[in-house]
Amino acid sequence: MSTDTTYLQDAGLPVTDLGPVLAGERHPLLFATVSGAHLYGFPSRDSDVDLRGAHVLPAEDLVGLREPEETRSRMWDSDGVEMDLVTHDLRKFVRLMLKPNGYVLEQLLSPLVVHTSALHAELVALAPAVLTRDHAHHYRGFAGTQWRLFEKTGELKPLLYTFRALLTGIHLMRGGEMLAHLPTLLTRVPAPSYLPGLITAKAAAEHGGADGVDAVAVAGDVESLHRMLDRAQAESELPDGASGFDALHELVVRARLVPVSAG
Known part of the structure; x- marks a missing residue:
């Protein structure tokens, strides 16, 4: 070893x-x-x-x-x-x-x-x-759990975890590549333009709040990515098993x- x-x-x-x-x-x-x-x-x-x-x-x-x-x-x-x-x-x-x-x-x-x-x-x-294409279920579920945690705590961490999970799932369904690094995912999958700013803000504190985040707009973007993941799963060339x-x-x-x- x-x-x-x-x-x-x-x-x-x-x-x-x-x-x-x-x-x-x-x-x-x-x-x-x-x-x-x-x-x-x-x-x-x-x-x-x-x-x-x-x-x-x-x-x-x-x-x-x-x-x-x-x-x-x-x-x-x-x-x-x-x-x-x-x-x-x-x-x-x-x-x-x-x-x-x-x-x-x-x-x-x-x-x-x-x-x-x-x-x-x-x-x-x-x-x-x-x-398999069933891995989309993992990322859909993980994103949902983190989104509910964001709604409860208002912290940046679960919000970024939500976006990361959805973008990883979309990228995986589209190309069969496992990619967990959010900054790289932002160059591969269409995503909200404010995410780099949230990554920078998170660097200051592990449990910092999502101050200044437009909750309504963010909720709409998360829902849009869920739909994108649904489409990517339906069209994926990954096998069923x-x-x-x-x-x-x-x-x-x-x-x-x-x-x-x-x-």
């Missing part, structure tokens, strides 16, 4: 040595990437750093009487920055991949990689085989029975 011990500063990430943290994991890590606001392109100065990935449990953990630790979570402070690492056992992670779950695919395909392996590369190569089940099954079995290489 290889480990990148520094974050990419141009993504707004603090320079941090993750080697000791990753080395302290009880089970072999297949990968760890950065998710959340840093991946989405609108981190704040006080944003937490969200690390996500997959680990491999030994076979005996799955065949005995004890419940396996399929999801593992750790939180710590690094020079005043809150960090958290959440990983799923490979079988659970792959089962989530086989559902229309855009969230785990964003983690898998995140360009902000801090830990990788040969099996990580295999998972990435198989990701296109699980993309995933085709990667057998290849992913073989990968999970192989990873469980053959120790993960440290090289």
Whole structure:
């Protein structure tokens, strides 16, 4: 396995040595990437750093009487920055991949990689085989949840999450590419012209308010993007179902029975 011990500063990430943290994991890590606001392109100065990935449990953990630790979570402070690492056992992670779950695919395909392996590369190569037009439901639902949170709190963060989810879903339906970075999405999908200003405003505070936002106009723009997502799903060339089940099954079995290489 290889480990990148520094974050990419141009993504707004603090320079941090993750080697000791990753080395302290009880089970072999297949990968760890950065998710959340840093991946989405609108981190704040006080944003937490969200690390996500997959680990491999030994076979005996799955065949005995004890419940396996399929999801593992750790939180710590690094020079005043809150960090958290959440990983799923490979079988659970792959089962989530086989559902229309855009969230785990964003983690898998995140360009902000801090830990990788040969099996990580295999998972990435198989990701296109699980993309379907049903992933539009994930982004439609996530956008709805974030919009309701914006209506309740008036914060910029859930508003930007709403737009990000809709634009990711539209882009995915149109071209089959998973893209979670909002500033880049703004160059690929027609979107309201005020979004770059909201991204700049969010940089000041993680839970800052959406002061000056025209709620009526924003609601209309969100509804318009929902309709755009509906059309993109109806016209998408993505398949109706995933085709990667057998290849992913073989990968999970192989990873469980053959120790993960440290090289």
